[in-house]
Amino acid sequence: MTTRVAVIGGGVVGCTTAYWLAREGFAVSLLEREPELAAQASFANGGMLHASHGEPWNSPQVIRQLMRWIGREDSPLLLRPRRLPRLVGWGLGFLRNSSGARHRSAMLANTRLALYSLRLMSEIAADAALEFDAAQTGIAKIFWSPAQLDVAVRESDLLQELGVPYQRWTTETLLQHEPALAPNEDRLAGALYYPKDATGDAHLFTQRLADHCRTLGVEIRTNTRVAALSHTHGRVLGVETDQGPIAADAVVLASGPEAPELLRPLGVRLPIEPVKGYSVTLDNHALDTPLRLPLIDDFHKVVATPLGSRLRVAGTAEFTGLDRSITPARIQLLLRQLGILLPQQRAPLADLPRTEWACLRAMTPDGVPIIGRTPLENVWLNVGAGHMGWTFAAGMGRLLSDLIVGRKPALTPDDYLLHRPTL
Ligand SMILES: Cc1cc2nc3c(=O)[nH]c(=O)nc-3n(C[C@H](O)[C@H](O)[C@H](O)COP(=O)(O)OP(=O)(O)OC[C@H]3O[C@@H](n4cnc5c(N)ncnc54)[C@H](O)[C@@H]3O)c2cc1C
Known part of the structure; x- marks a missing residue:
């Protein structure tokens, strides 16, 4: 049977x-x-298929900033004070796993799974002849300070050993590939480019x-x-x-x-905590300079992904239980972060038609x-x-x-x- x-x-x-x-x-x-x-x-996530990004969120650097972010609407990782009592058990696990060695071994476990998965993703897409606005352009992670870039280089060296190749780009090379960033030329410190990463629409x-x-x-x-x-x-x-x-x-x-x-x-x-995230989807061609390359701005914790004719901007993390409602301040935060990437944009980004979305990631303590x-x-x-x-x-x-x-x-x-x- x-x-x-x-x-x-x-x-x-x-x-x-x-x-x-x-x-x-x-x-x-x-x-x-x-x-x-x-x-x-x-439904409307960041669209990134990226073995380069398996680092769990409890990095020692994030943990150092966490207390300052409690209750702050403009922080990339927001802990709502009313959620704190419910977070005790899970939160201790999150802190315990932030030590250098544990954090590193979780990152490696995620990277192995991601590499395995992306191979199978191609197999499924071919077997089922799936069209899902997929693009194999690679992904660039941009940096605003040489110190942040140096930390990321050390991490990428480690991932390279597992099979995640990367290239270190000067700001000049980055701008050749992504002219929309040109007005930020003097502020950017460079980028790391992951040629094997890809994008596509999960929905x-x-x-x-x-x-x-x-x-x-x-x-x-x-x-x-x-x-x-x-x-x-x-x-x-x-x-x-x-x-x-x-x-x-x-x-x-x-x-x-x-x-x-x-x-x-x-x-x-089951040690799982919901962590809310947001996205905004715009018509990429409504921008003065449409984005060509999927970008991760690690400092502002935001991703910007061209998906067909659309541009998806996604990010932010909010510990607020099983609440999927949209807080307007978090959407404005995403638009401000997009504005940092595209300061030359003439029409205010907030005036462009957009689809707003919020949803919950299921997060384990490690x-x-x-x-x-x-x-x-x-x-x-x-x-x-x-x-x-x-x-x-x-x-x-x-x-x-x-x-x-x-x-x-x-x-x-x-x-x-x-x-x-x-x-
Ligand atoms: C803002 C944001 C950006 C993201 N960006 C990326 C990215 O760029 N790249 C990436 O790899 N990942 C990204 N993610 C993560 C990714 O979207 C999720 O990890 C992934 O979608 C989880 O898929 P899932 O099937 O486990 O969960 P879901 O898609 O949430 O599916 C679970 C389903 O279970 C259903 N369900 C729940 N309870 C019941 C029940 N009792 N009976 C019947 N049905 C039930 C729900 O309705 C839901 O449809 C992002 C997430 C967010 C929030």
Whole structure:
């Protein structure tokens, strides 16, 4: 009899998981509470597919600044004071993992997963003939001070050993590739260019992959919210949804920051904290000088990504629980940061038509996703991708499907298991 797997969560990670499981011959149901797939974190993210950016957010430099950012609307990482009491356990883990050695080993685990994933992403895109505004232009990380650039060079040297090539660009070379930055010539210290990084629209990718999954026999059920896992004697029998019960031999949680809620009644603690981010999408050609190259401004913690004819500006992090509402001040912050990149822009950026969006990243205390089995024999996790879930998705789906099948994965899974020493 075919094994039935219920995958909870129709974001990019749930969809890639459904794809790999369907290719293994499982009978897969993909369950999504929203009316369409990729309506949450996978809807309007920064669009970057970047193995160069696996550094977790608890770097020793960020931790030093954290106290100064509490309650400040203009800080890139905002801790809302009302959230602080709820953050105690998770926050201690976040601090504990910020030591140089732990932070470095989490970065390496993320980079290995990203490289593995980007190879598989190309395989999926070719297999399913997916068009998703993808561009293989490479990504440039720009720097405003030589000291910041030197720190990033040391980190990139390390990543290069794993297979992430980079080039150090002078400001002059950067401006040849990205003339829109010309008015910043005297302020910029240079850039690091990662030629193998790419970009693409996660929402388009997920929707189109879902269409392909249907042809592989995946049952996709939107408007279906899973309320509970039905279980007996440490084994799950299926899920209870607002559309009725669904029986399953195995269940995968790919439900982002909401995953802990479904496991709590079964006595499983999942250390995941929601971290809100924002994006603004503009018509790139409405700018005086449209951007050509995807840019990361690490100092201001913002990315600017051309996606087809659009420009997506994304960033900021806000610890505010499961609240997805849009705070206008955070949108203004993103527009101000874009204004720093493009000071020559004549029409005020705030006057250009735009789409605003906010959503939650699911973040673990060590900044590495959780992929693998729970203490319950037939319940599996594919969650906690934080700021890198678009990059990780193809690899997370494949790694978990290999573990479910019982095959030795091409990527060693130990760094991503729920029961690892850093969680
Ligand atoms: C501002 C911002 C910028 C980002 N930029 C980048 C980037 O440039 N590159 C990159 O690699 N990553 C980026 N990320 C991260 C990336 O977007 C996420 O890690 C990724 O989308 C997570 O995918 P997911 O499928 O795990 O989660 P989601 O897309 O959130 O999917 C989870 C799904 O589960 C559903 N769900 C939850 N509970 C239930 C339930 N009980 N029943 C049924 N369905 C349920 C939700 O509705 C949701 O659709 C960014 C994130 C943000 C917020």
